[in-house]
Amino acid sequence: MPDIRILTEAQLRDVVALDRETVDVIENGFRALAGGGVVMPPVLSMAIEEAHGEVDVKTAYVPGFDGFALKVSPGFFDNPKIGLPSLNGLMILLSATTGLVQAVFLDNGYLTDIRTAAAGAVAARHLAPEDLAVAGVLGTGVQARLQMQALHLERPFDRCLVWGRDPQRAAACAADIAAATGASAEVMTEIAPLVKQSQLVVTTTPATEPLITADMLHGGLHITAMGSDQGGKTEIAPEALAAADLYVCDRVSQCALMGELRGARAAGLMAGDPPELGAVIAGQAPGRSDPRQVTICDLTGTGVQDTAIASHVAARLGEAGTVIHA
Amino acid sequence: MPDIRILTEAQLRDVVALDRETVDVIENGFRALAGGGVVMPPVLSMAIEEAHGEVDVKTAYVPGFDGFALKVSPGFFDNPKIGLPSLNGLMILLSATTGLVQAVFLDNGYLTDIRTAAAGAVAARHLAPEDLAVAGVLGTGVQARLQMQALHLERPFDRCLVWGRDPQRAAACAADIAAATGASAEVMTEIAPLVKQSQLVVTTTPATEPLITADMLHGGLHITAMGSDQGGKTEIAPEALAAADLYVCDRVSQCALMGELRGARAAGLMAGDPPELGAVIAGQAPGRSDPRQVTICDLTGTGVQDTAIASHVAARLGEAGTVIHA
Incomplete structure (x- = not known):
């Protein structure tokens, strides 16, 4: 053998x-x-x-x-x-x-940590606006740090905004992101102004109620939602998913069970199958076609x-x- | 760590x-x-x-x-x-x-090989007749050998009958069983006389059509069916399962999907849940209560x-x- x-x-x-x-x-x-x-x-x-x-x-x-x-x-x-x-x-x-x-x-x-963070960078490569000065992140764990580090490889932002439930953990996370990327990083106490100032937001929390609602969306925003990986979790309101110009799944079958697609379908707001990230990469489905679009990528993690x-x-x-x- | x-x-x-x-x-x-x-x-x-x-x-x-x-x-x-x-x-x-x-x-x-064979011996411990002179085995692979070796620890039979589609492989298997157990071992070309002469038969084949039919059953017989571990496989006819005095599963939920129980239920011959081997061992369900009973144990292999x-x-x-x- x-x-x-x-x-x-x-x-x-x-x-x-x-x-x-x-x-x-x-x-x-x-x-x-x-x-x-x-x-x-x-x-x-x-x-x-x-x-x-x-x-x-x-x-x-x-x-x-x-x-x-x-x-x-x-x-x-x-x-x-x-x-x-x-x-x-x-x-x-x-x-x-x-x-x-x-x-x-x-x-x-x-x-797993690095392949998960790398998927966020892949999503940004195909869906984020070209000009990206400010990146936001919700959550203060390992993936909050690694997602910003990976994103910076692809879209070298100048400034990072960090939100977490615990301000001390958010401050530690911001300091680590600044050290890893060379960008400035600061803590935000509210989610809405963080989203407003950012061209890209990554959600990395185990939230069970939506953190980002439709009213927070603005032209030229990309969101990568990677926190939800179980039936009970959600970070993006169904109405926000429906309002985006483009919503992309890593794998539709998984997102429907344990990603943001689950709640949107339950709310009757998402008929049909959204495109998958692989199809966008392969040119089989369109990615971002205009800097003013709102795009969302739902990552549940794939084998x-x-x-x-x-x-x-x-x-x-x-x-x-x-x-x-x- | x-x-x-x-x-x-x-x-x-x-x-x-x-x-x-x-x-x-x-x-x-x-x-x-x-x-x-x-x-x-x-x-x-x-x-x-x-x-x-x-x-x-x-x-x-x-x-x-x-x-x-x-x-x-x-x-x-x-x-x-x-x-x-x-x-x-x-x-x-x-x-x-x-x-x-x-x-x-x-x-x-x-x-896996030894835990699978050991399960056959456990089934024999609780379900086989006490006096067991002749053991039969269908199939000529690794499990045919190991099942007979394990059974001999529990019920030291004198004689082993081996059936396989390929007579040469059956002869090699019989020789190995004789060497491992000290019992005599011989090849049978037909299944019915093998079952008739045996007090215990282990089926170890990937058969997709039943090998043992109800007319082959006789008082004082125990069968351990361990070959079927997928939806398309079966070794025991549904009527034989229904005709046994006692039919025991390693795990009902698995046997219903990939064991003999699947076919018997599909034929409408097995209502309700049969007992599990663990319940018999724990004294929660009866094992063999009479030397003249016909018993069958269905092993699909459990975590x-x-x-x-x-x-x-x-x-x-x-x-x-x-x-x-x-």
Whole structure:
């Protein structure tokens, strides 16, 4: 049997970073999604209520990639009480021709973090206005930081506005964004003026009630909503989704279950299937065609991104990691 | 982060074998399944038609176990053409309290093989007649061999009858069973006389039409049907299922989708929920109560068995394997 390569999070951080190459890799994944032949089963999800935990498993076969990733994402939300991170997990890369395990990436969620942020940059590449001076972000966690870092690769904004429920956490997040991007960053205490001043807003919260309402939209705004990844979550009001000139899903079938599309459909405001990001990238559906348009991209996270980032790691890893003679 | 232990198939074979201790471990898993609180999501299944392959992912949380297993089982059926086994894969053991990865077992399906065979022995322990001189097996693959080996631990039969579509493969299988158990073993060319002479028959084939029909049943017979694990497979005729004195499922919800129960329900021959093996073990449902009864056990394979075997490996592994400082 072929050798299997094992990489730790530290080794993976040496191999891949959140840079333009990674954004290109994720863009290629979405493009492949539009090409047909992708097999992406529904997420396997298991809740362990006694431990306030859950585990999600995602996978996707993408024609054109030699391997496919299978990702295990545990979230155990009492972990911080004992000094451990809530999110961790690993990715397995298997051969798409033999099913043999090729590598195990013990990434503790690092690869998910960067492939998720890179998808935000891909959305901006195709949907954001060209001139982007001010970017806003709702939420103050890891993705708030990484989404702004990824966006800055694509649209090097001068100023970043940060909103969060906890002003101290928002201040820490703003400081980190300023340090990572070189842009100025400041905390906003209200969402409406943040949206008003921004040409692009990324929502990264676990909100269960909409944060952005239709009255906040303005010409020349792009919103990437990446916080909602479960049936009970929503960040964008259904009326705002309906009012946008262009609303794009990473995957319609997923957004209808756990993204913003769910609420809009429940409200009877979204008939038919919106275009997918991959179709926009592939030129099969129009992206932004006018700087004054309002565009929204709904990102729930796809197995295609995992397969794309894991394949990228495999191509770059060289001699890194531990080799197991299986 | 805690260290992660990686074991290869060879190392795993040194740590656990198909013995009575393993049968007890699997019995405990089924008993826990009857105790409530088990979370066992539907199997994640992805087909890669271009490669004549598929991947299944199973997991189960079982109260009372410190960890839970997540099992990845690829089956790529063109592999033998290039000298590779069709089935391979791995198991991951995660903490049930923190979700952290504890170990990765690169078992190529070995742990699945022995936990599957051990389930057959558990079924025999509770459902087979006490006096068992002749055992029959349909099919000539790995499970045909292992099921007879496991059964012999529990009911040390004197004689084994083997049927397969290919007489040469059947002869090789019979020779292996004789060598592993010390019983005599011979090939039968017809199924009906095999069933007639046997007190216990295990069916291990991928048949899509029933092999055992109601007219073959006789008093004092137990059948364990473990071949069907997909919607299109069946080994036991619906009328035979209905005619048995006792029909037991490993998990009703799974047997209704991919076991023998599916066909029996479709034929309108099985109203209500049959008992589960765990309930029989726990004394919540009767097992065999008379040596003249006909009993059938339907095994589709459960995530509980994976969690039980992986936890057993973790408890026994000592210093084996490679330690990754994650």
